[in-house]
Amino acid sequence: MNLSLPDLLPAYAEIFLLIMACVVLVVDLFLDDSRRYITYALSLATLAGCAFFTAGISGTPSPTYTFNSMFVSDVMANVLKMLTYIAVATGMVYSRSYMVERGLLRGEYFSLSLFATLGMMVMISANNFLTLYIGLELLSLCLYAMVALSRDSAQATEAAMKYFVLGALASGLLLYGMSMIYGATGSLEMTTISRTLETANPNHTVLVFGLVFIVAGLAFKLGVVPFHMWIPDVYQGAPSAITLFIATAPKLAAFAMAMRLLVNGLIPLAIDWQQMLVLLAVLSMALGNLAAIAQTNIKRMLAYSTIAHMGFMLLGLASGVVDGNWLSAADAYSAAMFYSIVYVITSLAGFGSVLLLSRAGFEAENIDDYRGLNQRSPWFAFILMLTMFSLAGLPPTVGFYAKLSVLQAAVSAGQVWLAVVAVLFSLIGAFYYLRIIKLMYFDDPVDTAAIAPSIDMSVLLSVNGLALLLLGIMPQQLMQLCFVAIKSL
Amino acid sequence: MPAQAPWLSLAIWIPVIAGLIVLASGSDRNAREARVIALIGAIAGLLVTIPLFADFDTSTSAMQFVINRPWIERFNINYHLGVDGISMLFILLNSFVTVLVVIAGWDVIKTRVAQYMAAFLIMSGLMNGVFAALDAMLFYVFFEATLIPMYIVIGVWGGPNRVYAAVKFFLYTLLGSLLMLVAFLYLYNKSGGSFSILDYHNLPLTMTAQTLLFIAFLLAFAVKVPMWPVHTWLPDAHVEAPTGGSAVLAAIMLKLGAYGFIRFSLPILPDASHALSGFMITLSLIAVVYIGLVALAQSDMKKLIAYSSISHMGFVTLGFFIFNAYGMEGALVQMISHGFVSAAMFLCVGVMYDRMHSRQISDYGGVVNTMPKFAAFLMLFAMANCGLPATSGFVGEFMVIMGAMKFNFWIAFLAATTLIFGAAYTLWMYKRVIFGGIANSHVAELKDINAREFLILALLAIAVLGMGLYPLPFTEIMHASVNELLKHVAVSKL
Numbered sequence: 001m002n003l004s005l006p007d008l009l010p011a012y013a014e015i016f017l018l019i020m021a022c023v024v025l026v027v028d029l030f031l032d033d034s035r036r037y038i039t040y041a042l043s044l045a046t047l048a049g050c051a052f053f054t055a056g057i058s059g060t061p062s063p064t065y066t067f068n069s070m071f072v073s074d075v076m077a078n079v080l081k082m083l084t085y086i087a088v089a090t091g092m093v094y095s096r097s098y099m100v101e102r103g104l105l106r107g108e109y110f111s112l113s114l115f116a117t118l119g120m121m122v123m124i125s126a127n128n129f130l131t132l133y134i135g136l137e138l139l140s141l142c143l144y145a146m147v148a149l150s151r152d153s154a155q156a157t158e159a160a161m162k163y164f165v166l167g168a169l170a171s172g173l174l175l176y177g178m179s180m181i182y183g184a185t186g187s188l189e190m191t192t193i194s195r196t197l198e199t200a201n202p203n204h205t206v207l208v209f210g211l212v213f214i215v216a217g218l219a220f221k222l223g224v225v226p227f228h229m230w231i232p233d234v235y236q237g238a239p240s241a242i243t244l245f246i247a248t249a250p251k252l253a254a255f256a257m258a259m260r261l262l263v264n265g266l267i268p269l270a271i272d273w274q275q276m277l278v279l280l281a282v283l284s285m286a287l288g289n290l291a292a293i294a295q296t297n298i299k300r301m302l303a304y305s306t307i308a309h310m311g312f313m314l315l316g317l318a319s320g321v322v323d324g325n326w327l328s329a330a331d332a333y334s335a336a337m338f339y340s341i342v343y344v345i346t347s348l349a350g351f352g353s354v355l356l357l358s359r360a361g362f363e364a365e366n367i368d369d370y371r372g373l374n375q376r377s378p379w380f381a382f383i384l385m386l387t388m389f390s391l392a393g394l395p396p397t398v399g400f401y402a403k404l405s406v407l408q409a410a411v412s413a414g415q416v417w418l419a420v421v422a423v424l425f426s427l428i429g430a431f432y433y434l435r436i437i438k439l440m441y442f443d444d445p446v447d448t449a450a451i452a453p454s455i456d457m458s459v460l461l462s463v464n465g466l467a468l469l470l471l472g473i474m475p476q477q478l479m480q481l482c483f484v485a486i487k488s489l
Numbered sequence: 490m491p492a493q494a495p496w497l498s499l500a501i502w503i504p505v506i507a508g509l510i511v512l513a514s515g516s517d518r519n520a521r522e523a524r525v526i527a528l529i530g531a532i533a534g535l536l537v538t539i540p541l542f543a544d545f546d547t548s549t550s551a552m553q554f555v556i557n558r559p560w561i562e563r564f565n566i567n568y569h570l571g572v573d574g575i576s577m578l579f580i581l582l583n584s585f586v587t588v589l590v591v592i593a594g595w596d597v598i599k600t601r602v603a604q605y606m607a608a609f610l611i612m613s614g615l616m617n618g619v620f621a622a623l624d625a626m627l628f629y630v631f632f633e634a635t636l637i638p639m640y641i642v643i644g645v646w647g648g649p650n651r652v653y654a655a656v657k658f659f660l661y662t663l664l665g666s667l668l669m670l671v672a673f674l675y676l677y678n679k680s681g682g683s684f685s686i687l688d689y690h691n692l693p694l695t696m697t698a699q700t701l702l703f704i705a706f707l708l709a710f711a712v713k714v715p716m717w718p719v720h721t722w723l724p725d726a727h728v729e730a731p732t733g734g735s736a737v738l739a740a741i742m743l744k745l746g747a748y749g750f751i752r753f754s755l756p757i758l759p760d761a762s763h764a765l766s767g768f769m770i771t772l773s774l775i776a777v778v779y780i781g782l783v784a785l786a787q788s789d790m791k792k793l794i795a796y797s798s799i800s801h802m803g804f805v806t807l808g809f810f811i812f813n814a815y816g817m818e819g820a821l822v823q824m825i826s827h828g829f830v831s832a833a834m835f836l837c838v839g840v841m842y843d844r845m846h847s848r849q850i851s852d853y854g855g856v857v858n859t860m861p862k863f864a865a866f867l868m869l870f871a872m873a874n875c876g877l878p879a880t881s882g883f884v885g886e887f888m889v890i891m892g893a894m895k896f897n898f899w900i901a902f903l904a905a906t907t908l909i910f911g912a913a914y915t916l917w918m919y920k921r922v923i924f925g926g927i928a929n930s931h932v933a934e935l936k937d938i939n940a941r942e943f944l945i946l947a948l949l950a951i952a953v954l955g956m957g958l959y960p961l962p963f964t965e966i967m968h969a970s971v972n973e974l975l976k977h978v979a980v981s982k983l
Contacts, residue, residue, distance in 0.1 A: 434660075
């Protein structure tokens with residue numbers, strides 16, 4: 001028996017993160033609250049180290065497989081991982097003072113965040129159903145615990161419980177779907193499955209049966225209608241800093257999961273899953289945008305907005321293969337990838353603003369708390385305005401180009417009617433984003449407490465907000481990066 | 490062509506950058522600095538448009554001052570600017586009106602001065618971008634981006650019902666433009682991956698495709714013009730907007746819609762334009778006649794002028810869809826003239842509003858006794874609004890009616906009723922506000938216009954009279970481009 005060590009180079013970042021997450025866990029035991037900044041710095045340094053390792057291997061253009069092809073490192077994985085580090089690190093900076101004020105800045109937060117990040121990285125690099133599933137479970141379990149981090153809050157505990165029950169159900173669905181596909185093709189490895197589907201002719205009924213379960217599980221993780229029920233409750237119930245975490249980086253991982261499962265693994269079944277995605281997309285855009293109008297809690301409003309945005313992103317995934325022809329597939333998938341990235345950057349700024357306005361004993365959760373922000377802090381009102389316009393998809397913010405590329409994918413796939421439906425729902429969506437801007441600019445403040453963010457947070461939030469504008473003026477590089485990443489699959 | 494300074498880029502970005510500088514100047518403690526920087530920015534923005542006029546070659550219909558650089562290569566979107574005889578005048582008009590608006594808001598705006606001035610400057614730059622863009626996506630970006638400052642202007646400095654008006658304005662316009670976005674994407678795919686507007690001019694399209702695209706464009710532009718029956722946002726927006734906002738809205742922003750018809754609908758979709766011309770003419774005539782009657786019934790001065798704007802814009806769309814040179818040039822002249830006249834009318838109402846804080850006609854009466862200089866100016870603008878010969882209003886209306894006469898007598902007849910209705914509502918308002926005995930103690934205390942207001946109104950009066958007495962330079966500029974456009978529209982794409 002030949003026991004050779006697998007090539008570890010593509011997985012250096014993951015291995016490093018795993019070690020460091022354990023180190024953080026242990027080191028934190030010896031620290032009291034006054035020296036918690038060491039854990040904080042160590043966590044940020046860990047993410048920087050991961051970025052270093054990922055950057056080190058990002059030169060190779062073709063995919064590298066390791067661990068018996070269970071793990072893949074390609075351009076898409078590297079790009080998404082880099083953005084995940086950025087999102088997680090930014091989220092930590094935004095969350096610090098919020099967590100301190102609530103007594104939640106304990107070691108658990110950091111180690112759970114890091115383990116969740118590891119889960120996301122494994123998902124992003126998975127080339128095997130089992131790897132994917134392990135990554136997903138690692139992420140999910142960390143998230144359940146993080147939602148419940150505020151132990152004494154009944155709302156948070158309830159949210160965590162809901163999240164856990166529904167999440168476990170979805171994982172079950174996904175696993176069941178995977179077993180069906182395994183039954184039909186005899187393999188758990190994405191690339192092999194794809195090859196088998198093309199050459200051999202497995203039982204179509206079993207495949208589609210499995211596919212339905214896989215898509216359902218995926219839809220749950222993305223949070224699209226009709227598998228969206230957990231999103232509003234969890235977003236509202238979790239502490240805002242945790243909501244920020246859930247709403248940002250895991251969306252990148254969920255996108256990667258969709259790409260790995262549907263495109264790497266099941267692309268020969270595109271005709272079947274595209275129809276499902278179209279249905280999910282239209283329902284999500286409809287329900288997300290309509291329900292968001294009725295919300296008075298900004299976290300809940302952003303939760304419905306997420307549902308609508310993920311629906312919009314699915315439009316891109318659903319427009320890749322036209323009549324069995326995948327010439328323009330890379331365009332469509334890179335549009336979806338661009339959309340996910342833009343959504344993550346934008347919602348970082350959005351939830352960052354929620355954290356900015358919250359202070360000890362006060363959660364800036366009601367949209368009325370944003371009244372007259374322009375008079376309290378013109379600069380941060382401007383940043384939040386850019387965020388809202390980006391979510392609404394208005395030029396010159398980057399949100400517009402995200403919408404543009406997905407719509408272009410839909411139109412070039414000949415689905416003009418779908419594009420029309422999408423723009424009509426985004427018109428409805430514009431209403432509730434505009435309402436936030438209305439409150440900030442047109443109304444007088446009810447809350448006059450001074451806004452005094454820490455320096456690191458204000459700098460980072462400013463950079464984040466301005467990035468929405470700058471990427472809107474210069475979207476070419478990021479778009480091209482997504483295209484290259486998808487091409488390399 | 491010798492190397493030129495990038496005048497078009499400067500016309501767009503000088504106001505935008507000046508606006509950002511003003512915005513950065515901060516709070517109301519530095520209000521004076523904000524005003525001065527804004528004025529310098531606006532004047533600089535106007536100065537860089539002079540070479541556009543001076544070096545303009547009137548003998549060609551080709552695009553001039555062209556700049557073409559790749560912007561988003563991923564979608565083949567270019568930073569492609571250029572002007573022809575149709576668009577150049579609007580850039581001038583826009584830059585001119587911006588200077589006036591900055592001066593008009595000088596003392597009147599007391600809260601958040603920097604943000605106010607910045608909004609107008611940025612809006613001015615963006616609107617220049619709309620007129621100069623030759624890339625459909627660039628056009629769209631500018632077209633949509635103008636909504637943001639206008640939304641803020643109406644919502645922050647507007648009247649009591651400003652929130653309703655601002656949201657209505659925004660959503661109405663967004664509805665139209667989002668469908669236009671889908672139309673652009675369709676054309677992009679049809680043309681094999683190009684967003685160049687000039688490429689679309691020669692793109693063959695089936696009748697069904699043309700009709701659907703026409704409807705998408707129609708929604709975008711009709712809302713902006715605005716045409717009956719999607720005009721209802723305009724009176725609300727005008728009434729609630731601050732004076733400067735109303736002036737820019739009427740003078741420039743409405744022209745974006747009309748401009749869209751000539752830049753997109755007519756040359757790209759000639760067959761659909763011909764097939765649907767009856768429909769367009771009907772809508773235009775309803776605007777001219779019905780909205781003219783509605784204007785007669787208004788008791789709020791701003792609302793009256795708003796309805797009068799819709800009626801005048803009906804003339805513009807009528808001129809486009811009768812497909813002859815008189816109609817088309819008349820419509821363009823009417824657009825420019827309406828830019829001056831409506832800005833002047835709104836600024837005049839602003840002058841009165843600043844003193845009395847009322848727009849109701851019934852609150853006034855006998856203003857001539859206390860404000861004689863103002864009454865004289867308003868007289869001139871009122872005359873121009875009803876199209877009296879020797880004012881700019883006459884030239885455009887007369888040309889459109891002539892064009893319509895060639896097309897069909899009855900259309901011309903109905904259009905000509907505007908001369909009666911227009912005179913009726915404008916002069917009746919003038920009589921009730923200006924003439925008669927002094928109506929109440931507030932009117933008795935009115936002070937006549939100060940030097941700043943005199944300057945604004947005098948500049949506009951010169952423009953109105955100049956264009957009325959000697960319109961040749963204006964028509965000469967647009968002649969070649971209009972003929973080319975008409976030739977293009979006459980050729981079927983089927």
